[in-house]
Amino acid sequence: MTVGGSGVVIDVDGLRMRYGSTDVLREVTFRARRGEVLVLLGPNGAGKTTTVEILEGFRKRSAGTVSVLGADPAEGDEAWRARIGVVLQSWRDHGKWRVRELLAHLGSYYAPYADRDALRPWDTDELIALVGLTEHADAKIQNLSGGQRRRVDVAVGVVGRPEVLFLDEPTAGLDPEAKREFHDLVHRLADKHGTTILLTTHDMDEADKLADRILILAGGRIIADGSADELARRITGKAEVRWTRDGQRFVHTTTESTKYVHELFKQYGEEIGELEVRRASLEDTYMALVHQHESGAPTDFRTLEEVTAR
Structure with a gap:
């Protein structure tokens, strides 16, 4: 179901959160569309949890406008809440329940909110298979391993087939x-179900693999918004070219890696063994952008080394 213009399902404009005289969030603005995966990155204390709790309707904001699935989360009713899913860092309150029993029980709360466009809840056995727990469907949650319990957490979060997760x-x-x-x-x-997903993580490899767009939050503001490649292009730093020849390893740093590799093959041809061009990783990009923000460096910085030099 498309919600809002151009399929926008999360619309945040000028969000501000103040505790006493301290602004935790300042003019946070972003959008997310149907089926988009957004990853929210930022240092501890940047305001990530506060932002997400406001979007989930668990915390009231100080100012700004927020819309999730066409409604203000602060005023979301049960029908609205049935359309969102939440997976917390840890959720293990029902250890004596068996996996299938718990998911079937929780799923029953979503059944009254099903319609032609949204079949709720997820079929219990289909959901169990989806999270890889078929062999443990009748096991008590307290007897599962840590990783298996985490899969139950995810199943609980999506049991109602949420449109936003x-x-x-x-x-x-x-x-x-x-x-x-x-x-x-x-x-x-x-991709298949059109679920819009907002994810927080400290795992840069995970963010790189999952994100359609990455939001970097620092100092209570969104300091970067774009794909991993788009953000990396903001760091016009040098690339490392690594190769082997006659059993020796070589490393060269250059701002024109394509031209350098072309010249390398013209000179040595098939003598070149392993060849790798390493550009700024997402972690490099993230660290550079956060350091740029914290140091007040200009936005048109030239190299990663210049930005991160202390």
């Missing part, structure tokens, strides 16, 4: 295989 550090405690399966799940929810 909020994920707070969703892969904390998952092993690499489970993390990879979770990433596949996020892509399926967004």
Whole structure:
């Protein structure tokens, strides 16, 4: 279901949050569209949790306008809340329940809000299979491993087939295989089911793999908004060219990597072994942009080294 102009389902304009005389959020503005995966990055204390809690309707803002699925979250009723899902960092209050029983019970609360456009809740066994817990469907939650419990957390968050899903550090405690399966799940929810997902994480590799757009929050403001590639282009720094020849390894730093590699092959041809061009990673970009903000550096900085030099 398309909500708002151009499929916009989250619309934040001039959001401000003040505690006493301190502004935690200042003029935060961004949008998210149907089926888009947004990753919110930022240092501890930047205001990420406050922002998400306002969008979820758990905290009232001081100023600005916020719309999620066409409604103000501060005034969202049960029908509105049935359309969103939340996965917290930790949610393990019902250890004595069995996985299938818990999900079936929670799903029953969403059934009254089903319609032709939104089939709610998710079929319990289908959902259990989706999060990879079929073999543990009848196990008590308290007997599951940490990673398996985290999968239950995710299942609880999506049991009502949410149109907007909020994920707070969703892969904390998952092993690499489970993390990879979770990433596949996020892509399926967004691409196949049109779920809009806002995710907070400190895992830069995860952000790079999942995000359609990345928002960087620092000092209570959005200091960057774009894809990983778009943000990296804001750092016009040098690239490292690494290669091997005659068993020796070489590294060269250049601002014109394509031209350099072309000249390299003209000179050495098939003598070149392994070849790698390393540009600024998302972590490099993130650190540079945050440091730029904290140091008050100009926005048209030239190299990563110049920005991060202390």
